[in-house]
Amino acid sequence: MNDSSNTDHALPSHFIRHMIEHDLASGKHGGRVQTRFPPEPNGFLHIGHAKSICLNFGLAEQYHGACNMRFDDTNPEKESQEFIDAIKADVKWLGFKWHGEVRYTSAYFQQLFDFALQLVRAGKAYVCSLTPEQAREYRGSLTEPGRNSPDRERSSEENLELFLRMQKGEFADGQYSLRAKIDMSSPNINMRDPIIYRIRNVVHHQTGDYWKVYPMYDYAHCISDALEHVTHSLCTLEFEDHRPLYDWLLHNLSVDSLRNACLELGNLQEDARYVLPEQTEFARLNINYNVMSKRKLKELVELGLVGGWDDPRMPTLSGLRRRGFTPASIRRFCEIIGMSRSESIVDIGMLEHCIREDLDENSARAMCVLRPLKVTLINFTDEQAQTLHLPRHPKKDIGERQINFGRTLYIDQTDFEQTPPPGYKRLSPGEEVRLRGAYVIKCEEVICDSEGKVVELLCSLDPSTLGQNPQGRKVKGVIHWVPAEGALRAEVRIYDRLFNNSNPDDKLLGDFKNSLNADSLQILTDCLVEPSLESAVAEESFQFEREGYFCVDRYDSRPNALVFNRTVSLRDSWTKTNT
RNA sequence: UGGGGUGUCGCCAAGUUGGUAAGGCAUCAGAUUUUGAUUCUGACAUGCGUUGGUUCGAGUCCAGCCACCCCAGCCA
Numbered sequence: 001m002n003d004s005s006n007t008d009h010a011l012p013s014h015f016i017r018h019m020i021e022h023d024l025a026s027g028k029h030g031g032r033v034q035t036r037f038p039p040e041p042n043g044f045l046h047i048g049h050a051k052s053i054c055l056n057f058g059l060a061e062q063y064h065g066a067c068n069m070r071f072d073d074t075n076p077e078k079e080s081q082e083f084i085d086a087i088k089a090d091v092k093w094l095g096f097k098w099h100g101e102v103r104y105t106s107a108y109f110q111q112l113f114d115f116a117l118q119l120v121r122a123g124k125a126y127v128c129s130l131t132p133e134q135a136r137e138y139r140g141s142l143t144e145p146g147r148n149s150p151d152r153e154r155s156s157e158e159n160l161e162l163f164l165r166m167q168k169g170e171f172a173d174g175q176y177s178l179r180a181k182i183d184m185s186s187p188n189i190n191m192r193d194p195i196i197y198r199i200r201n202v203v204h205h206q207t208g209d210y211w212k213v214y215p216m217y218d219y220a221h222c223i224s225d226a227l228e229h230v231t232h233s234l235c236t237l238e239f240e241d242h243r244p245l246y247d248w249l250l251h252n253l254s255v256d257s258l259r260n261a262c263l264e265l266g267n268l269q270e271d272a273r274y275v276l277p278e279q280t281e282f283a284r285l286n287i288n289y290n291v292m293s294k295r296k297l298k299e300l301v302e303l304g305l306v307g308g309w310d311d312p313r314m315p316t317l318s319g320l321r322r323r324g325f326t327p328a329s330i331r332r333f334c335e336i337i338g339m340s341r342s343e344s345i346v347d348i349g350m351l352e353h354c355i356r357e358d359l360d361e362n363s364a365r366a367m368c369v370l371r372p373l374k375v376t377l378i379n380f381t382d383e384q385a386q387t388l389h390l391p392r393h394p395k396k397d398i399g400e401r402q403i404n405f406g407r408t409l410y411i412d413q414t415d416f417e418q419t420p421p422p423g424y425k426r427l428s429p430g431e432e433v434r435l436r437g438a439y440v441i442k443c444e445e446v447i448c449d450s451e452g453k454v455v456e457l458l459c460s461l462d463p464s465t466l467g468q469n470p471q472g473r474k475v476k477g478v479i480h481w482v483p484a485e486g487a488l489r490a491e492v493r494i495y496d497r498l499f500n501n502s503n504p505d506d507k508l509l510g511d512f513k514n515s516l517n518a519d520s521l522q523i524l525t526d527c528l529v530e531p532s533l534e535s536a537v538a539e540e541s542f543q544f545e546r547e548g549y550f551c552v553d554r555y556d557s558r559p560n561a562l563v564f565n566r567t568v569s570l571r572d573s574w575t576k577t578n579t
Numbered sequence: 580u581g582g583g584g585u586g587u588c589g590c591c592a593a594g595u596u597g598g599u600a601a602g603g604c605a606u607c608a609g610a611u612u613u614u615g616a617u618u619c620u621g622a623c624a625u626g627c628g629u630u631g632g633u634u635c636g637a638g639u640c641c642a643g644c645c646a647c648c649c650c651a652g653c654c655a
Contacts, residue, residue, distance in 0.1 A: 012593075012602080040655050075654060132653055139651055143581045146651090177653050187582040189651050198653035217655050241583055241650050281584090288590085294655095336603060338592045340585090343648055347590045350604050360617060394617075425615060434613055469613085478613050545614045574615040 009332070011062065014339035016055065016280060020063055020232065029231040030273045033065025036230050037091070037098075038072045038105075038221070041083035041205075043294040044309040044316045045090045047330065047351070048285040054334035055234060055282070057096040068228050069098035073106045074220045076204035084205075086309070090317040095327045105215075105224050106206040111261050112215045113167065115223055115253055116178060116197060120159045124252050125196065126152060127162040128179045135177070138184070139192050145185035146192045152181065166199055169212040173199050178213070182248060190245045194218055222246040225277040226258045229267045233277045236284040237341065243279050250276050285337070286345040288502040290315045291512055305516065306498070312565050313498045313520050323495065324541055324551030324567030326362075329355040345503065352568050359541055359549040359567065364392040366401070367436065367480040368529040368544035368564070370492060372410040374456045375481070378444060382407045385485070390437040401532035405438055408484040410528055415479040416457060418446065421578065425477035427457070432470075433477045436545060440465040440475050480545045486531040490562040492550065494522040529562065536562065546570065 011017075023029055035056040039049060060067035069091060073079050088102065105112075119125035128151045130138060140146030154162075166176055178197035186192055196219035203209050222245075225233045233246075250258070259274040268274060286292055291300075292315060300306045300314070310318035320330065333354040337346050385406035392398045411427065420428040427433040432442045445458040462470055469475070501515035509515055529544075536542070541551045548569035557563040 014593085018595090038655095042655080072655070078654075128653095130653095135653070136651070141581085141651055144651095145581090174653060179653095189582080192651085195653050200653085214653095216653075221655085237584070238649055239655090243583095283585090336591080338603090340592070342585050342592095344591060347604065350591070353604060356616090365614080394612095394614080423615090436613065438613090440613095465613095467613090475613085477615080480614075543614085543616085546616075547614090548616095570614075570616050572615070577615095 009335065012335065012338060015341070016059070016232075016234065016282065016339055017062075019280065020059060023231070024063065029275045032229075032231050033060060033063040034068070034099075034229055034231045035060050035065065035234060036068040036070050036103075036225065036228060038070045038224075039087055040072045040075065040079065041087060042075070042078040042080075043083060043298055044086050044318055046292060046294070046297060046314075046316045047287065047320065047333075048292045048315075049090075050094060050317060050330050051285045051334050051337070052234070052236075053091060053094060053096060054331055055339065057098075058331075058334075059232070059234075060099070065231075066099035067096070068100070068103050068230070070103040070105065070224065070228070072217070072221065072224075073104055073204070073206060074215050074217060076200065076202050076214065079205055081205050086318065090321075093321060093327060094317065094330065103224075103228065104206055105220050106204060108220070108224055108227055109207060109211055109215070111227060112220055112223055113213070115257070115261075116163065116215070116219075117160065118253060118257065119180065119196075120163055120178070121156055122252070123156050123181065125159070125178055125180050126154050126156075127159045127166070128152075128177050128193075128195075129175070130177075132174060135195070139189065140184070142189070146189075148184050149179070149193065152184075152193070163197070163213075166197070167211070167213045169201065171199055173201055175199060180219075180245075180249065180252075182245075188241055188244055190218065190241050191248070194245060196249075218242055218245050219249060222249050222277070222279075223253070223258070226250055227262050227265055227267065229262050229274070230277040231275065233279040235279060235281055237281045237343070238284075239279070240281050243281075246279050281341065282339055283341055283343050286343070286505075287315065287348050287351065288345050289348050289497040289499050289504070291499070291504050293505075296512055299513075303513075305513070312493070313495050321539075322554060322565065324359075324539075324549060324565055325351075325355050326358050326541070329358040332358070348497070355549065355568055356571065359543060361396070363541040363543050363549060364398060364401075365390075365394065365545050366530055366533055366542045367403075367482055368490065368492070368527055368533075368547060368550070369410045369412050369480065369482045369487075370524050370527050370547065371413040372482075372526060372528050373413045373416055373454065374408065374484075375411055375441070376408050376456060376458050377441065377461045378458050379460045380407050388437055401530070403437070403530055403532070404483050404486055406483055406485050409435070409481050410484060410487065411435075411457075411479055411481045413454075416443070416454065418454065425574075426479055427477070432462075432473075432475045433479050434465070434475050436478050436480045438466065438481070439463070440470050478546075480547075482528045482530050487528040488531060488533055488562060490527045490529045490533075490564060491556075492524045492527045492564045492566065493553070494524065494566045496520045496522070527564075529564075533562065534559070541567065543570075 037056045057067045177195045179193045182191045197213045262268045312323035389400045415426040440462045441459040447456040499515040500517045504512040504515040538554045549567040550564040553563040
């Protein structure tokens with residue numbers, strides 16, 4: 001794991017930090033900062049979640065508070081242990097440590113149920129027999145108010161009995177629901193007697209078959225926050241309209257009972273002040289040329305359009321990890337994109353900048369020839385072969401690597417041009433170029449096969465140019481190479497953006513899969529890397545000079561059959577101006 | 580056409596109580612360079628969705644428009 005960025009960057013301010021500083025100054029939450037990261041375990045985490053993770057954990061770190069890791073597992077049908085394990089691994093990999101044990105909303109099911117009983121007894125919740133279709137019809141529309149359920153005035157005794165029977169498993173899924181009694185004519189649809197419990201006769205991955213009723217998100221989330229004594233409940237913009245319900249539920253439950261439950265769970269000191277949590281929303285992350293919805297990512301996986309959740313082209317954390325992105329680069333990215341309430345689409349170039357910044361500073365250099373072209377040095381014999389010592393990094397002292405230099409070697413096919421374009425600084429007939437870390441050579445003869453394809457170059461070497469510039473002339477270019485003797489065969493996977501369109505979510509484009517880039521993966525199997533890479537370990541990152549940053553694939557690479565993933569290319573002002 | 584939001588440089592994004600538009604990414608130009616990389620230097624919004632108003636002075640206050648996003652799951 002590459003996590004060594006010691007570059008200091010001041011933390012930019014944003015509205016949430018302002019709010020917290022204000023709260024701290026006013027003593028609103030008793031000077032505490034308690035956040036939480038509450039994913040539903042129904043898929044893998046993606047870079048959008050990283051924004052939330054960095055926010056919640058980062059805030060806790062910065063203000064000496066704590067951040068809980070909580071699985072919001074109220075919908076057993078879509079969730080699984082596999083996702084729980086993957087999510088935990090991703091958060092740890094990002095470098096964050098949650099406060100205490102991992103929490104589960106399902107661990108609060110009993111308390112949640114008891115609070116529901118409290119609402120029922122208080123006449124603030126009722127059991128409704130409307131079918132899902134009827135409920136939708138009764139709810140009204142965006143412009144029309146809803147109508148009261150015929151069960152709205154049922155006595156609390158009867159509601160109590162029915163709700164208890166719901167949990168006993170006496171009814172079928174959908175036969176009854178528990179609803180908060182608020183206002184069917186509210187302009188905010190979330191307040192039109194929202195359903196807070198539904199019947200599901202299924203097995204839950206954490207609680208087994210004990211529960212027959214499951215709480216809805218709106219009901220469970222605010223109470224879970226209160227039970228964990230969360231101060232700042234941060235979520236994305238689409239939950240803005242849910243905030244009145246979040247507050248309604250907490251304010252219609254007895255604070256003492258919330259406090260006591262919090263106390264019993266060990267989340268509150270005996271004599272401490274108890275303050276209810278407050279929700280604040282921020283804009284979710286969008287990145288161009290990417291889709292960021294779990295539903296769509298899941299679809300790509302299930303349709304086999306990518307290799308899995310951790311396919312290196314995916315914006316998932318496990319995909320980015322496999323691609324070679326470092327935790328530090330992702331955290332840095334989440335910092336520089338800022339935090340606001342306006343929906344925006346961040347340029348993928350920002351993410352690329354972050355990983356280049358990290359890897360430029362922290363990765364060792366090596367040479368890799370992607371498309372080998374044989375070069376024979378006509379005035380150099382194998383008896384003259386020598387070992388060269390090259391620094392592993394141009395600026396930081398992290399040791400050196402050895403490369404043998406002999407009569408035959410390989411350069412990249414793209415570094416030779418029979419008829420070079422103006423400004424070309426690489427090898428061409430009759431011209432000189434420097435072999436990186438070695439000598440200046442001159443192309444004397446080009447050997448082609450019967451089809452005219454260049455198969456070998458015969459070059460002469462200037463023996464006076466090792467470690468010094470030739471006299472009386474300037475050699476414009478430097479190219480990388482690999483010795484024939486000792487070079488390692490490697491497979492290199494080159495990734496391009498998964499989508500051709502900058503906004504695959506654009507509804508005018510139809511299905512997002514229409515924008516899929518058919519050439520997003522290119523596999524090169526005949527690459528040659530320098531001998532020093534023999535000791536490369538899984539996930540280790542390198543800069544292959546003049547090519548880009550690559551990492552050892554954590555699953556497919558073997559010592560004798562190396563596999564590298566290209567994380568990102570180097571910035572390139574040459575091909576950019578020549579296309 | 581109900582409710583809730585958002586509109587500052589190509590992309591993000593700062594702009595405390597109104598005082599004369601931070602920063603990053605990208606881009607362009609130049610210097611250094613045995614990576615056409617890195618690094619360094621310089622350029623890059625008389626303008627803050629729009630129209631009016633208040634004011635000596637408005638991105639910041641007021642009013643009206645316009646555009647876009649979210650909400651009618653017993654999903655989260």
